[in-house]
Amino acid sequence: MSTRYEVPLPQVELSGFDITLSEEEQGVQQTMHRFARDVMRPLGQEIDRLPAEQAYLPGSPFWEYHAEMQKLGFGPEAMEGLEPAAAARLEGIVIEELGWGDAGLTVSTGAGGLPMTMARASGQQELIDLCEGKLGCWCATQPDRGSDGLILYPEERHPGSKGNKGNLHATFTPDEIIINGQTSAWVSNGAVAQVALVDIVADYGDGFYDEHGNTFGTNIIVPLDIKGVSRGKPLEKLGKRALPQGEVYFDNVRVPKRFAIATRDDYELKHAYAWAHAGTAMSHISAGLARAAFELALAYVHERKQGGTLLANHQLTQYRLGGLGIKVESIRAMARHVALYTKCSPRPHPYFTASGKTFCTNELMDVVNESLQLFGGAGLTREYPIEKMMRDARAMQIEDGENNILQMHYGHLLSRLHQQEGWGRA
Ligand SMILES: Cc1cc2nc3c(=O)[nH]c(=O)nc-3n(C[C@H](O)[C@H](O)[C@H](O)COP(=O)(O)OP(=O)(O)OC[C@H]3O[C@@H](n4cnc5c(N)ncnc54)[C@H](O)[C@@H]3O)c2cc1C
Known part of the structure; x- marks a missing residue:
């Protein structure tokens, strides 16, 4: 008589197939x-x-x-x-x-x-x-300056056009900075924040543009309880409703020059470096949200019966679960890869970071969509949290840069590497 040994199940952690966790x-x-x-x-x-x-x-x-x-x-x-x-x-x-x-x-x-x-x-x-102890926000986009704020190289603009100076500007005087204008309604925490990192176009005394039509920029830390700052109403929106968003208005707001942490000569580099680092978070959030949606679907197919048995027992469902599991693992792998490169590279680049954000949030959207589909009609109701996850995920394809634009920037970067450094030539 022969004994048949069953292959043991693989080791998994909370997050999945994550064997190297200390x-x-x-x-x-x-x-x-x-x-x-x-x-x-x-x-x-x-x-x-x-x-x-x-x-x-x-x-x-x-x-x-x-x-x-x-x-x-x-x-x-x-x-x-x-x-x-x-x-x-x-x-x-x-x-x-x-x-x-x-x-x-x-x-x-x-x-x-x-x-x-x-x-x-x-x-x-x-x-x-x-x-210290204050809730912050990042004031970068404005009503007329959305994706345009993410352009790093002049040749990415339409030929002959200048940089977009938007609706919020800093004017540098000998001892202070005067800020005027408004942000977009999309500033995360904008409606309630107590301090801001303001990332805008600046005039250092000779206008907003250099001789090539590029704008000058600045990063300034601005307390939001000072004279001249006011807010819009918190935004009503489809997804990420737990995140307050809204306009911040600046009417002749004056801060000392020392509140500027990036100015004319170092703005571009500091802006790119900060974006490269901060931009990795969206990819990790995608891994978490995708896993959450997948887990809900996994539980549901073990409760719901159709076709004479649990959904989970149908081969079609197993195939669909497999597809979801592959995506969840690949989102995490990409998120960690981009974060590792960004933290360890001597020259990280925000367009590479953005490629991770694009991949992870697009795959996330597929995962949440297919997870909801596994719920059938029940997925559309408020009885299950999957409908909220769907709305939250949708916002992420636009947040921190609209995904088509980010993918275009990444393609531009690859092309530049090829042209300027011979990268990718046999
Ligand atoms: C949840 C969430 C959180 C956010 N948080 C913040 C925040 O904390 N701070 C902040 O400042 N902003 C924030 N934003 C704003 C966000 O960065 C912008 O929404 C995003 O950069 C896109 O800008 P836009 O909405 O103005 O779209 P637009 O730039 O107007 O784009 C509209 C459409 O036009 C296309 N398009 C744009 N440019 C081009 C081009 N050159 N060629 C071809 N097509 C083009 C885009 O692909 C898009 O489909 C947030 C947004 C969301 C949704």
């Missing part, structure tokens, strides 16, 4: 996951159902989330002292779990910490103090 990484992952499951997801769902004008008022679930997040004590300082590769991994693990909990709240935390990250990078204690 004990410490697993510990962080578990902690963040519990927070995402017990705090973030329920609060995110609550905020999602409120009208925008109520959702972010003092005492609302939005502020409860931030208070709980602060108690968790996992700020940028947690990464300090780590080797770049280890920091990239840990950051990915943390952001993936937060994205699993709620993609909008994760962005609120990420954008919320951006002024502080940049203040710390500047090394100026006054700016660090100014950002």
